[in-house]
Amino acid sequence: MDKINEMRIKFLSKSSNESFARVTIAAFASQMDPTLEEITDIKTAVSEAVTNAIIHGYEDSLGYVEMTACIYPNKLVVEVSDKGKGIEDIEKARQPLYTSKPELERSGMGFTVMETFMDEVEVVSGINQGTKVKMVKYIGNLTGKMERIE
Amino acid sequence: MYIWRYEEVMGLQIKAKKKKGILVVSLEGELDHHTASQVRDYMDNLLDDPTIKNIVMDIKGLNFMDSSGIGVLIGRYKKISKRGGKLGIANISSHINRILHVSGLYKIVKAYDGLEEALKDMGVY
Numbered sequence: 532m533d534k535i536n537e538m539r540i541k542f543l544s545k546s547s548n549e550s551f552a553r554v555t556i557a558a559f560a561s562q563m564d565p566t567l568e569e570i571t572d573i574k575t576a577v578s579e580a581v582t583n584a585i586i587h588g589y590e591d592s593l594g595y596v597e598m599t600a601c602i603y604p605n606k607l608v609v610e611v612s613d614k615g616k617g618i619e620d621i622e623k624a625r626q627p628l629y630t631s632k633p634e635l636e637r638s639g640m641g642f643t644v645m646e647t648f649m650d651e652v653e654v655v656s657g658i659n660q661g662t663k664v665k666m667v668k669y670i671g672n673l674t675g676k677m678e679r680i681e
Numbered sequence: 682m683y684i685w686r687y688e689e690v691m692g693l694q695i696k697a698k699k700k701k702g703i704l705v706v707s708l709e710g711e712l713d714h715h716t717a718s719q720v721r722d723y724m725d726n727l728l729d730d731p732t733i734k735n736i737v738m739d740i741k742g743l744n745f746m747d748s749s750g751i752g753v754l755i756g757r758y759k760k761i762s763k764r765g766g767k768l769g770i771a772n773i774s775s776h777i778n779r780i781l782h783v784s785g786l787y788k789i790v791k792a793y794d795g796l797e798e799a800l801k802d803m804g805v806y
Contacts, residue, residue, distance in 0.1 A: 546715035550692050553713075553745070571745075571776045578747040582714040627785075636721065638751035640784045647783045 536562065536602040544589040544596050544613065552581045552598055552611075559600050560607050563670045572648035573607065573668055579641040580611035580664045586632065588615025588662055605669055606650075612663040618656040625654065692716055694742070695723050701805050702734040705796070709742030714749040721753055725760070734766045737799045741772035750777075751784045758789050767791065771799045 538559050542548045553574040560573055577598070584596045594614055601608045618624045624631075625646075630639035645652045651667035693716035694709040704727055712720065727733070736757060740746075758768045771793040773781065781787060793799035800806065 546713075549713045549715050550711060568776070574745065575747050575776070575780070578713055578745075582747065582749060586714065636717075636752040636756040638748045638755060638784060640748040640751055640780075643783060644748045644780060647779065 534601050534603060537599065539597065539599045541595050541597045544585040544592075544594050544615075546582075546585055548596070549578055549581050549585070552596075553578050556598065556600060556609060560602075560670075563602055563607060565607075565670050569668065569670060573609070576645045576648045576652075576666055576668075577609060577611065579645050580609075580666065583641050583664070584611060584613035584615065584662065586635070586637070587618070588613035590616065607668045607670060608665065609668075610663060610665045612661060614661040617658045617660050618654070618662055619658060621654050621656055693719065695720060697723070697727055699727075699730070699733065700800065702732055703800065703803050703805060704728065704730075704733045704736045705739060705800070706736065707739040707742065711745040712743055712750040712753070713745065713747050717749040717753045721756060724753075724757055728757070728760055731764075733761075734764065735769070735803050736761050736766065737769045737771060737793075737796065737803065739771045739796045739799075740774075740777065741796075743774070743777065746777050746780060748780065748784065751780065751786060754786060754790065762789075767803065769793055769799045769803065771796045 540555060542551060556577045557570050557574050560570060581596055597612050599610045623629055625642040627643040628639040630637040645666060649666040650669050653665040654662065656662040692711045696707045698705050706724060761768055768790045770790055772795060773792055793802065
């Protein structure tokens, strides 16, 4: 399906950029005329993915987090990637309540929240090669809803 | 009742007061990983007061929260439950409700429609 629009940004893995990423994706997605709930869903999922890149991807070091977003007629595709240390066991990382950093009071719910608020979540990761999280949100038009049911 | 401390970090305002052994914390703005550590430090500092038995979080003005907020809530719950206390949350928006629900937080904290209801339930009136 034809791509309508695309954007790409890169920012340092500083926690203050979590809100920057949320505001940016909300502004970009707003041209799809989503509901307030859909916008909040996307912001929340992006916040989780960016936070993971900052805390887990780069840990105490600084690196770049990249966010791309593509608008299609019926969906928004967001990718958040880092060039950090990667995830050893993706299946384990995606389990609710699993966290590699309990000392930081992480709830281990990041991927669960992404899966709850987005329609598709795909994770690609390699040790010391970084992690890419691709998320798809169908935006409330009929075509999108039909595809989701199928 | 008195305002105990007031603190503002980027994107989040925290206010707290103590009422009959209940620590009432109001959050306004956005609670994410960036602002979570401030909430944690701020509340833990106040929780050094052993006369605090229960906590009520008033999140009426909280317009964003992600799973970092869940970590903060679970952490404070653990602290207060160690002294036999409870953690209540008042004024939960539908967005935050979904996050609390999917995280299973309602197994350990109680939700209230409003602050007055929470205080009443915890025996202030």
